[in-house]
Amino acid sequence: MKRVGLLGCGAIGSEIAFAIDSGKISAKLTHIYDFSKDNSKKLVDKLQNKPVVTENVGLLAASPVDLIIEAASQDAVRDDILSILQNRKDVMIMSVGALLDESIFDIVMDGCRDFNKRVYLPSGAIIGLDGIRAVQDELDLVTLVTTKNPRALKGAKFFETSTIDPDKITTSVVIYEGNAQEAVKLFPANINVAALLSLAGIGSEKTRVKIIADPCASKNTHEIYAEGKFGKFSIKVENVPSPSNPKTSRLATLAAIECLKKICGTPLNIGT
Template sequence: MTNPTKATRTDLRVAIAGLGPIGTKVAQALDRGIDGLVLAAVSAQNPEKHRSWLGDLATAPAVLGIEKLADVADIVIECAPAKLIRSIVAPFVGSGKTAVVLSAGALLENEDLIELAKQSGGQIVVPTGALIGLDAVTAAAVGKIHSVRMVTRKPVQGLAGAPYIVENNIDIERITEPLRIFEGTAREAAKGFPANLNVAVALSLAGIGPDRTRLEIWADPTVTRNIHRVEVESDAARFSMSIENIPSENPKTGRITALSVIAYLRKLHAPLRVGT
């Protein structure tokens, strides 16, 4: 009797757009090995800056312009400046492929990408990133959520250069004690702090939307971590959650964000998946 042969599976090809702290860590994890995936290509604003460590990978990926990534990959990890989201995401979801988006705030100004994905059979994935509890919020949203409120405290340098800071002439260098610098909706925060508050937009998309999700932002010289506290009232549960993220090499981004993307990629072919 002949033993049945194990079905073969073609590895999914992954592209990474942007090689900052997040993209670099995800590329290295893929090179070390994630079941069913292969790092096919990367794109960066300054490719020469990354030639050395890319050359040290076990299998060096192709280095391409973002407009060519969809030709060689099935999934793209968007780790780039928010202004590039359309040029990165549209070719993938328009071809029925998957785009993992970290610049979640930019989705609010490019909502037609979601419709494009729907029409083409593609998918936009917003990973948990630097927040916790999105599974609980998603579950509560199946019922009725009454309110979602988030309070973020960041080291002063983590907010430097944000459009809201510049437009309102806030001299954050002179802040010597915790100062609330913003209160409003997640949509407003996404515009004013595009590199800082993608977590708030992810929270809003999981729950009651960017116009009903309320947010406070504090510039706090007494903290060294990005701190987020979320409170949710719903007909299924009342819950709160808090996380303190250690900043990466980029003070605007927590180290756990890259780990969240890696965890998502590992789930794609995992024999056991935990979480919604």
């Protein structure tokens, strides 16, 4: 049975921990770390099988686990990924936006090669990455249109330099248009899905992103438009937000759990 370590005990990390604890996934959660001691304590208190709470991320990386799941932040990926790979752990990354920084991407790829480790990127809050990958060489255009309630966008770096105040948005409005490369920096906790699309498709400079703030939105909606020599397709997902973090969709958690099941060796593998 695989031993799992968890970096980040928030909305996604906690649900993954509950899925393991309930026996839904054939794995053992043995070590966890969150820089908020309160968040790791709250999680441990709710688990039947108590993992060790490490004092720092270095101790998590060095703990006797097979896989570490990052469900923390892009900063955590930037700061900790090398140490995790050097400690010869496979890693699942949720804060995928960090990988659009070329130097981080190279560290990850070199680390995987040098230490013979794997990195897993679950499909997160979107669907259709199988299709995007399949037509990768024939794609001319990929656009992601994300609509969230301003409440879910609040706190993004974007607002530090923008004249838009998320608290004062009263009608549906396009607040951002640009490419994925820039979008993941301005909205690090909202648009990691743009990084997934970029990595599977035509790259982060060519992948277009539009973000709409809609005060009437009760869902996190992602629309993907892809076009090229192969034809075209469009996909729309209307995600229920996670109750503990409105920025994060429930689908992102479920996709991570499904990915973990696959890693832990479910006998039935469906789809690509």
